[in-house]
Amino acid sequence: MTTEQQEEEKICIIGSGNWGCAIATVLGRNAAILPFCSEAVNMWVYDEPVTLPSDKKSTAKLSYVINTLHENVKYLPGVKLPSNVRAIPDLKEACKNATLLVFVTPHQFLPNLLPTIRANVHPTRCRGVSLIKGLDFDEMTKAPVLISKSIETAMGGGFKCGVLMGANIADEVARRQMCESTLACDFEDDGCNERTRQLFDEPPNFRVTRINDVAGAEACGALKNIVALGAGFVDGLGFGGNTKAALLRVGLLEMAQFCAIFFQRVERGTFIESCGIADLITTCYGGRNKRCAEEFAKLKLIEHKANCDELWMDIEHKLLNGQKLQGTLAVKEVYALLENRELLDSFPLFRSIFEIAFTGRPVSTITEGIHVIGKRFVSNL
C-alpha cells in the first residue's frame, strides 16, 4: 500500500433527509471505530427552519438543531445521530478534501450541487457511492442514464461512483432492525472496494454484500418505486396478498425487461440480491410510494375530482412532512421513454400505473396491467 492510500478516509454525506440521516447513524458509528477513517463525518444539510420539539411555537435552523440535539427532528425524529456526525450547511466546507462522497438527496436536487462538490473534494483520491433511487435521461437521445454515471460525468477526471441499494426503509435501519444492503461498485482495486464495504457494513444489523453490477442494482432501485405505486393501488382497493404477489411478480419481470432493453450486462443474480427482489418487497409493503398511492386510490374511489398532479402533491404534503415521493417522477419519465420507443405494449403494468396515476384511468383497472407480457418480452430472468 502506498503512503497516499494510507491517508485517512474523509466521509461527506450529501443530503440529510430520512435516508441520509439513517445512513449517517451507520457511517458515524463505523467511522468512530475503523482505523483507516477519520472520525468526523460531515453531512451537508439543506438548511431550513424547523419547529423545535420542546417548543412548537419556535423554529431554528435544521443544521443548528442537528448539531445541538444530535437529532434531525424533521426528517428522522426520535433517532439520535452519533455526535461525530456534523451537520454543515455550507457545501464547500462540508465536502472539503472528502475522499468518499455519499450521495443521498432526492435526485432532482443533485445537479445544482455537483459543480461545487467537484471543486472542493480531495483532488486525487475521491470516489462516490450513490444511495439515490431514480434515473436521469439523456437530453438528446432520451435514453435512461444511471445517476451514478451522471455523477461521474459531472465530477470528471476519472471520478468513479458506485451505489448502495437494498431493502432499506430508513426508519427501520435507523432503529437498528436487521436488514441487508447491496454495495455495487468497481473501484480501482479490491482493497478500495472492501474498505468502502466496511464503511457501510455494520453487522449483525446492517449487512452489506458487494457486487460489481452497478447498472442492475441502480436500475432496480429506481424501477421498484414504480411498482410500489401499483402496490399502493392494490392496497387502496382492499385486495389481499394474492393480488399484490401477482403485481410484484409481473413488476419484477418488467424491471428485468427494462434492464435488458436499456442497460448492457445487467446480471441475473442482481435480481435476487437485497437491491432486487428484497427491495421490491419491502417498498411494496411499507414504503412511502406505496403509502401515498394507497391514499390516492382511496381518494379516487370516493370520486375525488382533483387534477392528478395536484392530488399527488397534496398527498405528499399531508403524509410525508417534507420528504419526497420518487415513484411519481419515475413513472412519468419511464412512460415518456416507452412511448417514444413504441414499447408501451411490452410494459402493461408500468403503463397501467402511469395511466391510473396521471390520466384519470380508474384505479380498479390496475389488475388489467397484471398479466404475462406478450411475445416481445425479453429478459434475463
Ligand SMILES: NC(=O)c1ccc[n+]([C@@H]2O[C@H](COP(=O)([O-])OP(=O)(O)OC[C@H]3O[C@@H](n4cnc5c(N)ncnc54)[C@H](O)[C@@H]3O)[C@@H](O)[C@H]2O)c1
Ligand atoms: N427514505 C428511505 O427509506 C430511503 C431508503 C433508501 C433510499 N432512499 C432514497 O434516498 C434518496 C434521498 O431520500 P431521503 O429519504 O433521504 O430524502 P427525504 O425525502 O426524506 O427528504 C427530502 C430532502 O430533500 C431536502 N431538500 C428539500 N428541498 C431541497 C432543495 N431545494 N435542495 C436540496 N435539498 C432539498 C430536504 O432538506 C430533505 O433533506 C432518494 O433517492 C430516495 O429514493 C430513501
Ligand SMILES: O=P(O)(O)OC[C@H](O)CO
Ligand atoms: O419509502 P420509499 O417508497 O421511497 O422506499 C424506501 C426505500 O427505497 C426502501 O428500500
